Amino acid sequence: MAKRILLKLSGEALAGEKKTGFDEATVKAVADQVKKLVDDKIQVGIVIGGGNFWRGRTSENMDRTKADQIGMLATVMNCIYVSEIFRSVGMQTEILTPFAVGAFTKLFSKDIAVSSLEQGKVVFFAGGTGHPYFSTDTGVVLRAIEVEADEILLAKSIDGVYDSDPAKNPSAKKYDEITIDDVIAQNLQVMDMTASILARDNHMPMRVFGLEEPGSIVKTMSGEFSGTVVTC
Numbered sequence: 001m002a003k004r005i006l007l008k009l010s011g012e013a014l015a016g017e018k019k020t021g022f023d024e025a026t027v028k029a030v031a032d033q034v035k036k037l038v039d040d041k042i043q044v045g046i047v048i049g050g051g052n053f054w055r056g057r058t059s060e061n062m063d064r065t066k067a068d069q070i071g072m073l074a075t076v077m078n079c080i081y082v083s084e085i086f087r088s089v090g091m092q093t094e095i096l097t098p099f100a101v102g103a104f105t106k107l108f109s110k111d112i113a114v115s116s117l118e119q120g121k122v123v124f125f126a127g128g129t130g131h132p133y134f135s136t137d138t139g140v141v142l143r144a145i146e147v148e149a150d151e152i153l154l155a156k157s158i159d160g161v162y163d164s165d166p167a168k169n170p171s172a173k174k175y176d177e178i179t180i181d182d183v184i185a186q187n188l189q190v191m192d193m194t195a196s197i198l199a200r201d202n203h204m205p206m207r208v209f210g211l212e213e214p215g216s217i218v219k220t221m222s223g224e225f226s227g228t229v230v231t232c
Helices: 024-039 066-086 109-116 137-147 180-185 193-201 216-221
Strands: 004-009 042-048 093-097 124-125 153-157 177-179 206-210 228-231
Touching: 004 024, 024 066, 024 193, 042 066, 042 109, 042 137, 066 093, 066 124, 066 153, 093 109, 109 137, 109 193, 124 137, 124 193, 137 153, 137 193, 153 216, 177 180, 180 193, 180 228, 206 216
Parallel strands: 004 042, 004 153, 042 124, 093 124, 153 206, 177 228
Antiparallel strands: 206 228
8 A cells, every 4th residue: 555645636626516615514524534544654745726716727818827826826725725624633734835925834845745744744735836837737746756655646526537528428438547658648638748747757656536436535545446547
C-alpha cells in the first residue's frame, strides 16, 4: 500500500449539487475519509481545483494571465476552507502556496512539505504552480514528484477513465487499467496534456475514481478500488 499520496479534488465536486461555493456535508464526508487514512499512518497531500468559484478560461474578455491568477486565488480559498473542516474532525493541517498570501499560508518548500507530512499533518498545496498557463492538474503532478509521493489519487465526477465521454456516449468503455502512454496517445483527458506528460516522464502512477461513491477514497486505498489504474 502507498505510504504517501497526493489527492486531487475538484472544486465542483466539493460544491455538491449547488455546483458553486461549498457544500459542508460533502467536504465533511471527504474529511472523515481522509482521517481514516491519516489514522492508518498514510501521509496525505491535497490539491483542490478552483472551478466552484472561477472558470476564467471560458471568457474571451480577460487576459489569460489575469484569469489564471484569479483561479489560483480560488484554490487558496478552497484549501483554507477545507483545511478548517479537516481540523474540525481532529486532523492537523498545513497550507502551502508558491506565492506569499500574508499570514494565511506558508511559502512552499519541499523541506516544509515533507516534514509536515512526516508529522502526520495533511498538507494542502494551494495556488497551483504559481504561474499562469498551468492547471491544478499540472500542480498536483509537480507536487507529487517533488515530495516523492507513491501515487496520485484523482477524485473526479465520473468513476474512472473511459474511451469517450460517458455523458455523451452511453456505449463508452471504461478501462480498469491503462498506461499513461495510451492516455496521451488517445487524448483521453484524464488530466491536461502537460500534466500527463509530466507524470509519464517521472513515472508517477495514478488512480482515477468517482468522488460521489460513498467511501470511495478509503476504498481506493484499501483494495476495494473500482476506478481506473493509470500506470507508467
